[in-house]
Amino acid sequence: MLAWCRRMPPNTFSIAFGISGLAAMWKAMDAVVGAVRPVVVVLTVVATVIWVLLLVAYVIKCSQRHALRGDLDDPVLGPFVSVVFIDGLMLGMLWFWLGVAAGRTVVVVCAVGALLLGGWLTGHWISQQLEIDDMHPGYFLPTVAGGLIAATALESVGLHDLALMAFGIGLICWIVLGSVLLQRLFFRPMLPPALVPLLAIELAPPAVAGNAWVALNPETDPVQYGLGAYTLLMALVQLRLIPEYRKAPFGASYWAFAFSYAAAATYAMHWLHLSPFPGGPVTAWVLAVFISGLVLLIAVRTVASVRAGTYFPRREQIADPAR
Template sequence: MTAPAASAYRLTPNLFGIGFGVAGLAQAWTAAADSVHAPAWPSYVLWILAAAIWLFTLIAYARNVAAQGRLRAELPDPVLGPFTALIAIVPMLLGVALAPHARSAGEAVYAAGLVLTVLMGGWLTGVWIRADTKLPQWHPGYFLPTVAGGLIAANGSAALGWTTLAHVMFGYGLICWFVLGSILLVRLFTQPMLPPPLLPTIAIEVAPPVVAGNAWFAINSGRLDLGAEILGGYALLMVLVQLSMAGTYRRAPFGPGYWAFAFSYAAALTDGIHWLDAEHVDGRRALTYLLLALATLALAALAARTLLGLRRRTFLPRVPAPAAPAAAG
C-alpha cells in the first residue's frame, strides 16, 4: 500500500494568529462588559470560537509539519519560528476566560500555557543568541515569544489574583520589549523594507504598549496613574505610525500574515476601552460601542477575505515543486 501524498500546502505557524486575533476581539468585548455592561454573549461566542480555531489549527499544523518532515526546523526558522509561541500564548488567554466559569480548569489551562510560553521564550532567545541571524531577517514577530507572552501573562495573572506573578511577568515582558524593541527599530530604520509578505508584521509594533497598558490596568485595578500614562503616550505614537503605514500595507499579498493586524489592533481598542472607563469620559458607553463596532467589523472583514482566499486556494502558501531532474547527456 502506498503512503498518502503529502499536502501541496505548507501550514505555517503564523496561522495561529487567526485564533489569537479572535481571542483579542473576545477580550475587547469582555472589557466592555465589565466597564459599560455590554452584553456578555458576544464575548462567550468569541472565546469558544477562538478555542475551536486554535485546536483545529494545532491539529492541522502538527499533521502538516510531521508529514513534510519539518519538526526540527520550525522553531529555529528565522522568519516563522517566533510565531510558534502563539501555540502556548493563546491557551493563556483561554484559561483566563474559562476561570470565572470553572476556576480550577481555567487555572490549569492558564498555568500550562504560561509554563510553555516561558519555556519557549527561553529556548527561542537562546536560538537567537546562537544562530547567525542577519539583522534584515528580523521582523516585529520577534516580539511574540517573550514580549507578548510576558505581558499577556502579567494580565492573566492579575486577573486570576496572582499579584506577585503578575509583577514578575510584567517585568519579564517589559524588559524584553525594551531590548527587542531597540533591535527591531534599528532594523526597520536602517535596513531595506521588509519583503511584502512580512509587511503586516509591522502592525505588531503597536502591540507592546497597548498590551502592557491592558496588563497595567489589570494590575492596578483600572486606575489611571503614571505608569498607564507613560504607556499611553507611546501607544499614541505607535497608533499614528500605523495610520501612516496604510499605503505600505497595501503592497502585501493577502495571506496568513495579515492576521498580525487582528490581535494588535484589538488590543489597542481594548486599551482605549480601559482608558474611557478610567477617565469616566462623558458618553463613554457610546464611544465603547463605537470601538467594539470598529474591532468587530474589521475582524469580520478579515475573516471574510480569508474564507475567500481559502475558496480560491490563494490563502495558504504552496510547497515548492521539486526541481526537474537534469536530462541525461
C-alpha cells in the same frame, strides 16, 4: 486534509489569536457598557474551537521527523510557534472570567510553556547566525507578547506574584528587542510585501503592557499615562503606514491587524472605564463595531484566500529581496 496539516505553518495560530483578542476587547467593554457577556461567550467558543483544531493539525505536522525543529529554525516563521501558548493564555483567561475553573490550569500550563519556549528561542537566536533583514515585528511574540499576556492572565486567575514576574520579562524584552527591531526597520530595506502587515504588531507592545498594568494596578498612575501616550504614538505611526499596507498582498500576515488593533481597543476600553466621561459608552460602541468589522473582514478574506490557494505566501514572497 492530512496533506494540508503536514504543510501548516505556525503563523496559522494567529487566527485564534486575533479572535481571542477580539473577545478580550468585548470583555473589557463589559465594564464600560455592560450586557455584552454573550458576545464574549460566542467569540471565546469560536476561538477555542479554532485553536483546538489547529493544535490537532499541528500535532499531525510535528509527527513528521524534524518538522517542529524546522519551524523553530526558520528565521521568519520561528517566532510564531509561541502563539500556540499565547492563544492558550488568552483563552484560559477568558474562560476563567466566564466562570470555568479549568481556565486557571490552562493559564498556568501555557504560561510555563511560553516561558520555556521564549527562553529556548532567545538562546537559539543567540547561538545561530541570523541576518538582521530576517527580523520582523513577529519577534516580539515569544517573550514580549508571551510575558505581558501571561502577566494579564496570571493576575486574572489570582497569581499576583507570578504576574509581576511575567510583566518584568515582557517589559524588559520589549525594551531590548524593540531597539534592535526599530534599527532594522529604520536603516534596512522595507519588509517583503507579504510581511508588511506585521508592522501592525508595533502597536501591540504598549497596548498589551497597558492592559497588563491595568490588571496589576487598576488605576490611572504615571506608568499608565506613559504607556497610554506611547500607544497613541504607535497608533499615529499606523496611520502613516496605511499606504504601505494597501500595497501588501492578502495573506496570513493580515491577522497581525486583528490582535494588535484589538489589543489597542482593549486598552482604550480600560481607559474609558478608569476615566469615565459622558460620551464613553458611545465611544466604546464605535470602537467595538470598528474592530469587530475589521476582524470579520479579515476572516471573510481568509476563507476566500484559502479556497483560492493564495493564503500562505511562497518562500520567495517572504525572503529578503536584497539577498
